[in-house]
Amino acid sequence: MECTLFPALSEGRSAEGRMIQDDRHSCGLHSISRSRSKEITMIRKGIFLGTALFMLAVAAAAPATAYPWCVQGRDMGYPGDCSYETYEQCLASASGRVAFCGINPRVAFRAPRAVVPAYEGRHRKR
Template structure:
């Protein structure tokens, strides 16, 4: 009885540790999404290449599209360059 309780406690702790350490990927990380069918917009955005997405949707009545969060998001604007320093010109 004692061994069974210890085994169940160990199993539970192992499963809990596995669940706690797994972090879901953010949707903005990958540029391609499987869209249509059972997926809401923007879809399952878990593919780094178009080929990976095509392989995943094959036979599932889905299609691949760009991740709108990465494709149509606001682009970063570089900060303006500081004005160029010039030496004063000596009068004649």
């Protein structure tokens, strides 16, 4: 289907002398905006998908470290700010505030690690 951006150029005259327009050779503003709308929608979907994949990659790369000490107090929610490897680091951060140091519940109530028996070789000792 041929389309022109200037519909006035595709107008003609009927046998009675009235102006007629051939709709097959004209492109209305509606059809241009519809295709542009589809293009914008595809761009938005691409941006959304790219952002989602980037966020997933960043989240997967972040280490899930549970530090053993938390600064806890009235200013923080439970369990508090759990970003301290030593008790001394925690105390230094808590000093000067109405706060104290406590054990991180994720560390305290973590499931014990499975004990893997040592490899004894191909044959058992008798």
